[in-house]
Amino acid sequence: MAMGMQRRANVRLPPEVNRVLYIRNLPxxxxxxxxxxxxxxxxxxRQIRVGNTPETKGTAFVVYEDIFDAKNACDxxxxxxxxxxYLVVLYYQPSKAFKKLDAEKKLDEIVKMKEKGIPHLIMSxxxxxxxxxxxxxVLNWPLGALFAQTCHASTSVLHLFKDDPNTQNYLGDxxxxxxxxxxxxxxxALTNLATKLRxxxxxxxxxxxxxxxxLTCIALKPxxxxxxxxxxxxxxxxx
Numbered sequence: 001m002a003m004g005m006q007r008r009a010n011v012r013l014p015p016e017v018n019r020v021l022y023i024r025n026l027p028x029x030x031x032x033x034x035x036x037x038x039x040x041x042x043x044x045x046r047q048i049r050v051g052n053t054p055e056t057k058g059t060a061f062v063v064y065e066d067i068f069d070a071k072n073a074c075d076x077x078x079x080x081x082x083x084x085x086y087l088v089v090l091y092y093q094p095s096k097a098f099k100k101l102d103a104e105k106k107l108d109e110i111v112k113m114k115e116k117g118i119p120h121l122i123m124s125x126x127x128x129x130x131x132x133x134x135x136x137x138v139l140n141w142p143l144g145a146l147f148a149q150t151c152h153a154s155t156s157v158l159h160l161f162k163d164d165p166n167t168q169n170y171l172g173d174x175x176x177x178x179x180x181x182x183x184x185x186x187x188x189a190l191t192n193l194a195t196k197l198r199x200x201x202x203x204x205x206x207x208x209x210x211x212x213x214x215l216t217c218i219a220l221k222p223x224x225x226x227x228x229x230x231x232x233x234x235x236x237x238x239x
Contacts (some may be wrong), residue, residue: 011068019046019070020092021062026050027083028057035060041165042076043069061092075224076165081172125170125222126178128232129154132190132216133183149207150181153219157205161221164203170222182235190215196231 021039035048044065051059064070070091078089129150135141161167170177184190194206194215207217220228 016091019064022090022092023060024088042073127222128220130182130218134186149217153207153217157219166222181238183238
């Protein structure tokens with residue numbers, strides 16, 4: 001916990017980032033409880049105000065306790081599909097009078113991407129799968145068995161985190177899924193990765209092949225590339 005707080009203290013956020021989010025293009029009948037279900041996954045919320053007048057319907061304010069939680073929600077939920085409406089999530093800027101045009105422009109960009117068949121969030125999400133190379137080079141496992149390990153791990157992690165917004169958006173367009181298969185040199189390298197992922201609370205599935213009960217593969221849930229690249233950049237593409 002202390003290490004996490006220290007890392008946060010060293011992060012310089014863009015000046016527009018703050019704890020208050022302004023959301024547009026919401027379903028008119030969305031409730032406060034439903035808003036909590038969506039936005040509460042990213043951290044403790046101090047307050048949610050859903051617009052209830054003709055001028056404010058379809059909008060809401062969400063106030064987080066922690067500025068980093070607000071940034072995480074903004075990064076992940078802009079373009080999130082709620083009842084076939086793609087959310088526009090912005091930082092509230094009272095000092096700039098919060099121009100309506102900015103929100104409309106962002107919504108227009110998301111709609112255009114959707115019309116082109118490129119959902120906003122799916123473009124930036126990637127699922128990393130790390131497979132032991134020594135299974136092939138040292139233990140002489142057949143290719144079919146290696147393919148099975150990646151399939152098992154990938155399917156398992158998507159099921160484990162099926163309610164996660166990243167997973168839901170990743171699966172929102174099956175023709176646009178992006179997977180990257182990397183190679184770990186041996187059991188020790190893969191075990192060290194699993195430990196590091198647990199320490200940093202990166203959601204993943206470590207696949208243990210049965211009946212041998214040995215670690216063969218790790219699959220991360222879908223993440224924006226920048227969020228997990230520090231954990232996987234040491235591994236090469238599996239070839």
